[in-house]
Amino acid sequence: GQNIDQPTEMTATEGAIVQINCTYQTSGFNGLFWYQQHAGEAPTFLSYNVLDGLEEKGRFSSFLSRSKGYSYLLLKELQMKDSASYLCAVTDSNYQLIWGAGTKLIIKP
Amino acid sequence: EADIYQTPRYLVIGTGKKITLECSQTMGHDKMYWYQQDPGMELHLIHYSYGVNSTEKGDLSSESTVSRIRTEHFPLTLESARPSHTSQYLCASSGAGDTGELFFGEGSRLTVL
Numbered sequence: 001g002q003n004i005d006q007p008t009e010m011t012a013t014e015g016a017i018v019q020i021n022c023t024y025q026t027s028g029f030n031g032l033f034w035y036q037q038h039a040g041e042a043p044t045f046l047s048y049n050v051l052d053g054l055e056e057k058g059r060f061s062s063f064l065s066r067s068k069g070y071s072y073l074l075l076k077e078l079q080m081k082d083s084a085s086y087l088c089a090v091t092d093s094n095y096q097l098i099w100g101a102g103t104k105l106i107i108k109p
Numbered sequence: 110e111a112d113i114y115q116t117p118r119y120l121v122i123g124t125g126k127k128i129t130l131e132c133s134q135t136m137g138h139d140k141m142y143w144y145q146q147d148p149g150m151e152l153h154l155i156h157y158s159y160g161v162n163s164t165e166k167g168d169l170s171s172e173s174t175v176s177r178i179r180t181e182h183f184p185l186t187l188e189s190a191r192p193s194h195t196s197q198y199l200c201a202s203s204g205a206g207d208t209g210e211l212f213f214g215e216g217s218r219l220t221v222l
Contacts, residue, residue: 096154
């Protein structure tokens, strides 16, 4: 079956750096997304990786290794507003999105 | 700025009632989706459409139905609501771009008593 694994919850300190990992096993691969979802709100797009390597966008970076079925989202200079759930999603060979359950990130002062 | 709208945002109804959750987008996107999400849980795809008069069921078995008569409109209907339908329903759309990025509406939180 198709599966995406990410930690359920992580805690970090304001101003620090945190890395959220995602591993996937899907039938084919056509890209990996990271979305941010604040409590009670809809997900918003953060990043997209389809080739191996690091994509940087401001304080957020996303890395992909297709051979390892692995990605991470790196958040730098953490702010209190970064407290949210971070969802990893993979597009499979049929271009269907497979979603992880999300990682709840708690930022402490 | 994404232009996708859902109504109602919140709805509390009794068992057995028929309800329709509305979703409209002004981006001209062909692909539209309905997801169900319980608090702290993953998104489950219940219906999707790749264009007018095209609708498909998703991974999660659902007693709801959808229609796609116009590109911009993708309503979801529950003929007879039950307490098990209590959840958040998220509508999304995507265009023909390379990434297939989804744009989400703000969601409809349904409570069935």
